[in-house]
Amino acid sequence: MTDDAERCPRCQQPLRAGAAFCTSCGTPLSNRSARNARNAREHAQIPGSIPVTPGPAAGHGQGGGPAVPSKLELVPATAGKRLAAAVLDWLPPVTVLAILLALGFAGITRTQRGGFIVYDTSSLVLFGGIGAGVTLAYVVVLAILEGRSGATPGNRLMGIRSTDADGYAPGGGAVFLRGLITGAGVLLAVVAAAAVVVFQWFGMALLILGPLLFLGAAWAVLVVLSSTWDRNGKLRGWHDTAAKTLVFDVKAGRNPITTGGIAGPYSFAPLDLPPVQQVASPLAAAAAAAAPAPAVLDPNQWQPPAAPVNQVQPPATVLPSAVQPAEVRPAVQPAAAAQPARVAVESSPVRQLPHPDDDHDRTQVRGDTHAPVTVAMLRIRLDDGRDIELDRTVLIGRNPAGHPGEESVQLIPVADPGRSISKTHLHLLAGNGGVWVTDRNSTNGSAVTTPDGIRTALAAGEPTHVRPGSTVHFGDRSFYLGQA
Incomplete structure (x- = not known):
């Protein structure tokens, strides 16, 4: 979780570090890229920028969105890598199933009762059922993993990913259809094995199941290698064409599943964002409102002299309250004549502006201090x-x-x-x-x-x-x- 300072400038929702855009409203975020340690030492922090921790140049965007990878090209996976990934995925379950079936066949006993030969296949049913259950559970888990992320254990080891036609996760339906086409020969061998058990053709089991298993494995290899003969240059196999899927090499190129599909996100290229507009600061407006206005001076009001004057000032005339002729004082008393003038100045009221908080009886509408936000089309x-x-x-x-x-x-x-x-x-x-x-x-x-x-x-x-x-x-x- 980020601190309170990292929020979207438009919807004010919290942002995660390194996000390329707001996950709530989609607003692109600028000036959030991390700099390496050398640049951080040489250059000071830009005022107004959000400091982020330096990270790798490629990978998942920490804000949930796609990050800009170092390799922008899409590279289809070669047939060799696809075959190696398939072998790595299917070698463990096939090995377990073969061992359990061998134990089951080895435990079959034959007895003769009333002139009939009776086979006891309880061990085959037991070990074969366990092997079939383990294999089925493995297939379901493998299909879910590949359908949601395009990755299997073999795909991760070989650095390839399966996608749909748009470059996103293929989905369970497409993965099931691809597996059905690839394993059609193996499924035929499984049906033949069930027929051998039901009809008790144990004497011919090797002759029936051996060729079918060989043909099933050969068919699976041929389907995987069929991407070599794709005419469109996308290295698409027969099973890919039927399921509308693609397979990419994420080590040689970018991973389309995490970088916006085949088209790629718009953040790969610089966006033509609107120019930054000048926004009036609310602090400056508040300071201007709180500053007192200059007082209006009365032309008849006494003003202090700019510098001391040695000459004797003439006596100020003070109007009496009654209508009587003013008493004229001799000019030889300058100090006494100056006192009435000071009293008259002090008695005149000084006009002051009201404080903004004093006018609390009326609701004042605050002006819009923010410029309108330009919404991207x-x-x-x-x-x-x-x-x-x-x-x-x-x-x-x-x-x-x-x-x-x-x-x-x-x-x-x-x-x-x-x-x-x-x-x-x-x-x-x-x-x-x-x-x-x-x-x-x-x-x-x-x-x-x-x-x-x-x-x-x-x-x-x-x-x-x-x-x-x-x-x-x-x-x-x-x-x-x-x-x-």
Whole structure:
């Protein structure tokens, strides 16, 4: 948790150290990059900047948003790394399953009763069930890990990550489909093994299961290596094409899951931010209000001389209260004549300005001492390459049209030959530093993928706030939300 000084200048929400933008309203934050120790010793701190602790040049943004990596290029994973990662992932469960099945087959006994040969397969059922349960649990955990983060133990060791077509976490459905295609031969061998146990073909078990296991392993290797023959240059295998997934080398390039997907966040390039405006300081306004105004001098009021004068001043004339001729005093008494003048000056009231706190009976309206905050315009980049600046209210669909009474609505039609999106699919309302996205009861639904790679399905008819840097999916189409 940060101290009270680190708050968003727009919404006043607490910020985490090193954040590139406010996670509440999406306002970009400047002058927050850390400097190394050499620059910190040579240069003094810039007035008005927020000191941060020096950190690595690349990695996760501490504020929850994507950090600027040192490598901006995307590098597809080679077939060799993908095969090595698959071997590392599947070697432990296959080894455990093979050992348990061997123990089960070794424990099968054969007895002859009434002229029939009876096989006791209780050991095979026991050890085979344990091996199948352990393997199934391992597969489920592995699929969840890869679906949420694109990383498995083998992927981490080889430095690769699995993503969807937009560069975010692939999701459980895509991972399941890829595994089903890759392990189709192994699944066939498992079905054959079950048939051997049910029909008690133990004499032919080796002849049946041996070739099937070999063919299943060869098919899995062929599917993984099929990325070598991808014509699009993306090194996509057959299972990747079916599941619409990609695999990237995060050691040679950047990790798209943590850096804003394939398109990358807008923070990679300098933003055209509005110029800094002069803001009147509230402290200066308060000091000016508290300072007393200069008193207005009466021209008839006595003023002290600028310097002492040696000449004898003429006597000041004091008006009596009654209408009588003034008594003229001799000029030989200058000291006595000066006394009435001093008394007259002291008796005249001195006009003072009222204190601002004395006028407590009236409520005074305080002037706006802050300049208006310039709000960055929001833009969307569709997957067909169009870049559109958003109005306050937007409708997106195959042929969008507003409800009766909806006026001043921006309509964005999206071509969809496959008819995966509805006529009016999404309703967008700008606000709170982002947009409120509502699915208008579409047929195929909608989803939002945050900059962290988390994908969430949208409930029909319920507005969901989407911040800049996120990707909105509707049908088979999508758009990226950013700031102008």
